[in-house]
Amino acid sequence: MPSKPMKPCRKLGCINLTNEGFCEEHKQLNKQHDNERGNANKRGYNYRWQKARLSFLQKNPLCVRCLNENKYTSATVVDHIKPHKGDMNLFWDKKNWQPLCKHHHDVKTVTEDGGFGNR
Numbered sequence: 001m002p003s004k005p006m007k008p009c010r011k012l013g014c015i016n017l018t019n020e021g022f023c024e025e026h027k028q029l030n031k032q033h034d035n036e037r038g039n040a041n042k043r044g045y046n047y048r049w050q051k052a053r054l055s056f057l058q059k060n061p062l063c064v065r066c067l068n069e070n071k072y073t074s075a076t077v078v079d080h081i082k083p084h085k086g087d088m089n090l091f092w093d094k095k096n097w098q099p100l101c102k103h104h105h106d107v108k109t110v111t112e113d114g115g116f117g118n119r
Helices: 024-037 047-059 064-068 102-113
Strands: 077-080 097-100
Touching (some): 047 077
Antiparallel strands (some): 077 097
């Protein structure tokens, strides 16, 4: 059975090929970033968040961005309108929450975090 073809490294601009997400050169950098960032639980996304998220989505079941486009799409993500960056007061401020579908949350995250060559 043939092996899977190698893919480009996930690091933006890297041309190295790998069978994993990141090439050997960028694997350590990604690990370092993950360690600095902390796991989901340390960032506040714990059982308390899961309960609050579910309650919010039950009360706000539609994606607000889809509604602006006259579409009706189920919201699956509770988005922090202003990124909290570890500020737990902002994290738990329900006025800073909005219901989004995965597509619109991904677009917002890429735009804010500088993915796909954005800064």
